[in-house]
Amino acid sequence: MQPKILKYLEKHAASTAGTAGRFKLAAGVVRRGKLLAVGVNSYKTHPIMMNSGYREGQDCLHAEADAIKKCIKMGYADLLASCELYVVRVKHPSKFSDEYVHGLAKPCAGCNNIIDEYNFKAVYYTTDEHDRLEVL
Numbered sequence: 001m002q003p004k005i006l007k008y009l010e011k012h013a014a015s016t017a018g019t020a021g022r023f024k025l026a027a028g029v030v031r032r033g034k035l036l037a038v039g040v041n042s043y044k045t046h047p048i049m050m051n052s053g054y055r056e057g058q059d060c061l062h063a064e065a066d067a068i069k070k071c072i073k074m075g076y077a078d079l080l081a082s083c084e085l086y087v088v089r090v091k092h093p094s095k096f097s098d099e100y101v102h103g104l105a106k107p108c109a110g111c112n113n114i115i116d117e118y119n120f121k122a123v124y125y126t127t128d129e130h131d132r133l134e135v136l
Contacts, residue, residue, distance in 0.1 A: 002086075005035055006124075006133070009088040013063075014100050016040045024090050025105055027063035029071050031083045036076055039066025063087060064111040068118060080118035087125040102126040106134065 009026040018024035018041065029036045044061040061069075064087055071080060089105035092098070105125040107115060115123055124133045 005030055009086055010090055013088050013090045025063040026088050027067040028086045029067050029083050037067045037070035039063045062111050064107050065114055068114055083120055084122045085120050089126055104128050
């Protein structure tokens with residue numbers, strides 16, 4: 001796990017509009033300690049999500065799929081098996097707080113299918129416990 005990359009993704013997620021104003025996620029593809037691409041969730045779709053097990057009528061691009069899509073576009077598809085994927089969600093602990101804490105960012109079934117297709121070395125995601133990452 002790369003703490004510096006985790007902090008960068010936390011800040012990146014917090015700076016996004018998120019979806020529904022609350023789901024602020026960022027995902028980073030990391031190879032040998034270097035961040036290759038960052039994706040965020042947004043109100044877009046992309047062909048990478050087709051036939052991958054996403055819910056019918058899925059109307060937003062997930063951060064994991066966005067980061068993987070960017071890597072493919074940059075020509076890194078063959079490197080993904082040697083990469084790690086970090087998925088970070090930030091949220092306010094209460095409606096009265098301006099600070100952010102970690103939220104559960106476990107990849108959904110559709111994202112898991114895409115992750116499995118590219119055979120990532122490891123996948124880390126945040127949980128509701130601030131200083132803890134889970135490994136998929």
